Amino acid sequence: MALLQxxxxxxxxETANKSDLQRLWSAYFQKEKEIYAQLLKTPEEVVEGTVKxxxxxxxxxxxxxxxxxxxxxxSLKEANPIEEMEEDTRVNLGFDKAxxxxxxxxxxxDWLYNLEEWKDIFDEDVRKALYKEQKESxxxxxxxKIYPNDPCPCGSGKKYKKCCGRxx
Numbered sequence: 001m002a003l004l005q006x007x008x009x010x011x012x013x014e015t016a017n018k019s020d021l022q023r024l025w026s027a028y029f030q031k032e033k034e035i036y037a038q039l040l041k042t043p044e045e046v047v048e049g050t051v052k053x054x055x056x057x058x059x060x061x062x063x064x065x066x067x068x069x070x071x072x073x074x075s076l077k078e079a080n081p082i083e084e085m086e087e088d089t090r091v092n093l094g095f096d097k098a099x100x101x102x103x104x105x106x107x108x109x110d111w112l113y114n115l116e117e118w119k120d121i122f123d124e125d126v127r128k129a130l131y132k133e134q135k136e137s138x139x140x141x142x143x144x145k146i147y148p149n150d151p152c153p154c155g156s157g158k159k160y161k162k163c164c165g166r167x168x
Contacts, residue, residue: 003051003085007066031060032068033111039093040117046094052087062087071107075100097121102134 010016011024035058039047049057055065066082069091073082080091101122104113118127146153148161156163 003066048092075103101130105134
């Protein structure tokens with residue numbers, strides 16, 4: 001079984017004890033924060049190696065590294081083959097800084113997008129702009145309400161109820 005499936009079976013188990021899952025995620029989030037803090041210190045450096053080598057480098061167990069790779073994959077400049085990943089699969093952590101920041105915001109991971117290391121990468125205005133851009137990208141905005149006696153938006157000059165609104 002591929003490592004990613006093992007991680008997902010463990011981390012998203014329907015049958016596991018709730019407190020065990022809470023402990024697993026609590027420990028994972030702490031390790032994740034530590035890895036990101038190290039990565040963000042040298043954001044231009046592309047860290048590469050096998051899954052096992054990276055787990056050793058960041059002093060985490062193999063499953064934690066698999067979960068980390070699953071989480072960061074959408075923010076990478078070049079995605080890793082996470083679906084069929086094994087211990088000896090070569091992976092890289094070359095991330096797009098703006099995309100990573102926005103993905104952290106999208107995930108609601110304030111412990112990650114508020115890391116001190118971001119201050120050396122983006123100034124406060126850029127961080128606020130990226131935050132706002134991400135939040136607005138998921139906000140549904142309703143168009144202006146058209147009433148029956150309003151001019152038709154198609155530009156015909158007729159009232160909406162006599163034109164495009166006729167069949168509504």
